[in-house]
Amino acid sequence: MRRLALIGGRGYTGSELLKLLVDHPGIELALASSGSQAGSPIREQVPNWPDPDRTYTALAVDEVARVDAEIWVLALPNGKSAPWVEAIEKAHPDALILDLGADWRFDEAWVYGLSEWNRDALVGARRIANPGCYATGAQFGLLPIRDWLVRPPVIFGVSGFSGAGRTPSPRNDPDRLRDNLIPYSLSGHVHEREVSTRLGRPVRFHPHVAPFFRGISLTMAIDLADPTSGAELLAHFEACYAGEALVRVSEAIPEIRDVAGTPSLAVGGFTVDERNPHRASLVVVLDNLLKGAASQALQNINLAFGLDERSGLEFIDS
Ligand SMILES: NC(=O)C1=CN([C@@H]2O[C@H](COP(=O)(O)OP(=O)(O)OC[C@H]3O[C@@H](n4cnc5c(N)ncnc54)[C@H](OP(=O)(O)O)[C@@H]3O)[C@@H](O)[C@H]2O)C=CC1
Ligand SMILES: CC(=O)N[C@@H](CCC(=O)OP(=O)(O)O)C(=O)O
The missing domain is CATH 3.40.50.720 (NAD(P)-binding Rossmann-like Domain)
Incomplete structure (x- = not known):
């Protein structure tokens, strides 16, 4: 052991x-x-x-x-x-x-722990910077189409209040959260920089915190170089994530309740504007405490030691 x-x-x-x-x-x-x-x-x-x-x-x-x-x-x-x-x-x-x-997410001596996208570097790693929770979801939605982007995607993120940690702050204050949605850090959030750096393309990110406990939903507005369709985007994402046990791709718009309490991330709802086929939207959901933190950390530790990547994760719903 x-x-x-x-x-x-x-x-x-x-x-x-x-x-x-x-x-x-x-x-x-x-x-x-x-x-x-x-x-x-x-x-x-x-x-x-x-x-x-x-x-x-x-x-x-x-x-x-x-x-x-x-x-x-x-x-x-x-x-x-x-x-x-x-x-x-x-x-x-x-x-x-x-x-x-x-x-350490911007330190090149550390391996960036976006598990499915950085497996080779994670094998044998001894310094791992686990990604941010919103940043994990945003990258799973944008990396497959990174080379197709013509303008910075606009990411609208909503997080449960556990994203703000246990240490008291205005973003986990129950009185302020009750029947409310709190926008914050409308430019310059660290995850905006994290996603932009990893993607090699600028993004805009607008985080919000909501009164539910766990889970993140990210709705992304994307401008693409070539015209596309919802069916084409769906097929592209299905091919990109084929064989990935912890990534679900769906035609339907995924919702937080589909993945809360699980180590899985879901991407779907690929929609293209009928009047402008360069303009697309998609949605990613994940559990901020699991795929956005602890379960991804365990994937990374398993990879670092050559263990089965999903050891310890088989017993929670996926
Ligand atoms: N919450 C989330 O969804 C996510 C969080 N993260 C990141 O993970 C990290 C932890 O977040 P989270 O679990 O939410 O945080 P919490 O506020 O819930 O817990 C922080 C823990 O750190 C301990 N602590 C605080 N200051 C010190 C210190 N100076 N020395 C030693 N221990 C200390 C606290 O100790 P004590 O028990 O003594 O109070 C507590 O156990 C943060 O960097 C956060 O940004 C990343 C992804 C998602
Ligand atoms: C709702 C909420 O406050 N969420 C946190 C993100 C938690 C996370 O992933 O944090 P680190 O990048 O700091 O590790 C925030 O926006 O700072």
């Missing part, structure tokens, strides 16, 4: 990863850190955790040498991971470090 240490273990993404590890045949938990929940049972946050006595551990950055683990997952707020990476690199030079946050 390979041993995994999780730093930031009681946050939303860390909790989802713990849920998945319960059924992983090749990875066991070395430690789940939490300052605020130190000493309290993991089962309080993760109801399927098998050992009722296993607790969260307070771990300071200068204590990483005492933890026996070859996989380190950082589930920390953005901007907090650098001292952890430095300490882990020093104490465990051969370890795999995967960061769920945005801190």
Whole structure:
């Protein structure tokens, strides 16, 4: 068994990863850190955790040498991971470090963990920058047609409030969210830069947060060089994702409830304007906490160690 240490273990993404590890045949938990929940049972946050006595551990950055683990997952707020990476690199030079946050996504020394699109680089990787949740969905919708774009696609994204994490903020404030939809960061969101960088084409991104807990829907407005049809786009996406167990392509418009709680992503609703066949729309949905974070992280860890990419994911609906 390979041993995994999780730093930031009681946050939303860390909790989802713990849920998945319960059924992983090749990875066991070395430690789940939490300052605020130190000493309290993991089962309080993760109801399927098998050992009722296993607790969260307070771990300071200068204590990483005492933890026996070859996989380190950082589930920390953005901007907090650098001292952890430095300490882990020093104490465990051969370890795999995967960061769920945005801190290393633009660093070429790290492998970008968009699993299905970057498998070759992920095999054997020891530094993995997991993609952003919206950015994952946007890239699955745009990479197949990257070379056909003539103008920046406009991406309208709606996320459940778990996307904003457990740490209190205006985007997870229940009073503000009630019967509401909150637009934010209408230009310059980090995922706008992330998608533009990976695509090699500029995009525009308008995120929103809604009162449901989990899931993301992205509606994309796209201008294409050549005229097309909904049927042609459907056939192109079906061919692109043929054989991908965790990507569903449909003629119908996919909805969040189709994928919430699963490691799958769905793309569909390919629609072309009857008056202007260069103008297309499509929709991508995913679970921000799973394909947008924890289950994609597990795909990446599995790939890095040459394990079955879906180990640990067979037991949740896909
Ligand atoms: N939520 C989502 O949908 C997604 C989130 N991400 C990214 O994943 C990361 C984690 O997000 P999320 O789980 O939502 O966050 P949460 O706010 O839910 O949890 C954050 C965790 O980090 C711990 N923490 C905070 N500051 C420190 C610190 N300085 N040192 C050590 N631990 C610390 C908290 O500890 P304590 O237990 O002590 O409070 C908590 O366990 C973020 O970078 C986020 O951007 C990526 C994709 C999707
Ligand atoms: C609703 C909400 O607030 N969502 C988060 C995205 C979560 C995510 O993927 O975050 P990182 O790129 O920071 O890892 C946001 O817009 O910042």
